[in-house]
Amino acid sequence: MATERALSCIQPTGTGQLHIGNYFGAIRNWVKLQDHFDCIYGVVDYHAITVEFDPANLQKQSIDVATDLIACGIDPQRSIVMIQSHIPEHVELCWIFNCVAAYGDVQRMTQFKDKSDQQAYVTVGLFDYPVLQAADILVYRARAVPVGSDQDQHLELTRGIAQKFNKRFGKVFPIPYTGGELRRKLNLKGARIVSPADPERKMSKSYGDKHCIGVMEDEKSIFKKIRSAVTDIGPAALNGEKSPGVANLFHLLELTAPTEVVEEFESQYRQGTLKYVRLKDAVHEHLMDELRPVRERKKELASDPELMKRILRDGADRARALASDTLSEVRRLLGVGSF
Numbered sequence: 001m002a003t004e005r006a007l008s009c010i011q012p013t014g015t016g017q018l019h020i021g022n023y024f025g026a027i028r029n030w031v032k033l034q035d036h037f038d039c040i041y042g043v044v045d046y047h048a049i050t051v052e053f054d055p056a057n058l059q060k061q062s063i064d065v066a067t068d069l070i071a072c073g074i075d076p077q078r079s080i081v082m083i084q085s086h087i088p089e090h091v092e093l094c095w096i097f098n099c100v101a102a103y104g105d106v107q108r109m110t111q112f113k114d115k116s117d118q119q120a121y122v123t124v125g126l127f128d129y130p131v132l133q134a135a136d137i138l139v140y141r142a143r144a145v146p147v148g149s150d151q152d153q154h155l156e157l158t159r160g161i162a163q164k165f166n167k168r169f170g171k172v173f174p175i176p177y178t179g180g181e182l183r184r185k186l187n188l189k190g191a192r193i194v195s196p197a198d199p200e201r202k203m204s205k206s207y208g209d210k211h212c213i214g215v216m217e218d219e220k221s222i223f224k225k226i227r228s229a230v231t232d233i234g235p236a237a238l239n240g241e242k243s244p245g246v247a248n249l250f251h252l253l254e255l256t257a258p259t260e261v262v263e264e265f266e267s268q269y270r271q272g273t274l275k276y277v278r279l280k281d282a283v284h285e286h287l288m289d290e291l292r293p294v295r296e297r298k299k300e301l302a303s304d305p306e307l308m309k310r311i312l313r314d315g316a317d318r319a320r321a322l323a324s325d326t327l328s329e330v331r332r333l334l335g336v337g338s339f
């Protein structure tokens with residue numbers, strides 16, 4: 001039986017450097033998926049140019065994010081790691097999908113509403129962003145798309161485009177799983193890490209540096225951010241219910257430390273004897289143990305730019321072979337393309 005294909009992508013800008021929210025929330029699952037699917041992981045530079053960006057840095061950032069993915073454990077031999085713009089078929093399929101998707105459906109995307117509110121200048125590309133995302137997925141006929149629930153609406157649009165295309169032109173595309181279906185099927189626990197400085201908000205670069213802990217960040221700086229993480233005045237005051245900041249620290253500990261360690265801290269918490277500074281130091285210690293091999297691999301990979309270029313050229317070649325197959329069929333069904 002052929003293995004199903006999984007695909008996910010990450011932007012090289014906007015979110016900036018990889019943080020532990022991306023790592024625990026997404027990338028760690030992407031690494032695990034390699035045991036169950038043929039995986040493709042992309043750095044979507046054409047999505048990055050939908051808003052203000054710096055052309056002098058974009059290529060460097062794209063390579064840097066691809067390097068981060070491999071450092072985190074994506075194996076470029078088993079999986080395909082690629083930069084979106086290296087495979088022009090994404091954009092060609094996007095145009096075709098523009099002529100399949102309903103304007104009213106794209107107009108309902110709430111991420112566009114949120115993002116366009118933050119822009120002084122709103123491009124057509126930003127509006128079309130979810131259609132390009134559908135092309136990223138369907139150009140490889142992927143079924144599994146491991147993304148957070150914030151992308152569920154885009155995934156629904158993708159499913160709708162695939163259905164409409166198949167019905168009108170011929171059955172080319174498998175219908176990807178819904179976000180919830182895939183998360184249940186794989187029992188993926190999308191760890192939601194919040195900002196240490198404001199635990200009411202999800203960790204995100206867009207709120208500023210103090211809200212994020214970078215996977216490759218200087219250790220002293222990580223230590224400082226964990227030490228100054230917002231907690232509360234103690235378990236007694238809250239009837240034993242953890243405040244979001246304390247829950248976040250426990251969550252990070254669960255993700256990185258052995259069960260006995262977590263249980264010991266839980267028990268101290270329940271007894272009201274827990275000193276948060278000790279919890280923080282344990283979080284720091286176990287987090288660094290988890291990140292150390294990733295950081296070391298990153299250093300090694302970054303010291304050999306030619307190696308990364310070779311990996312990405314190879315990824316693009318393999319991706320392009322799949323994508324051009326899809327496009328040949330699509331062009332034929334539409335009655336377009338050269339002879």
Ligand code: TRP
Binds near residue numbers: 009044047151
């Ligand atoms: N929109 C996704 C995000 O913001 C990134 C993305 C672009 C993507 N193309 C994709 C994710 C294709 C999955 C599949 O996270």
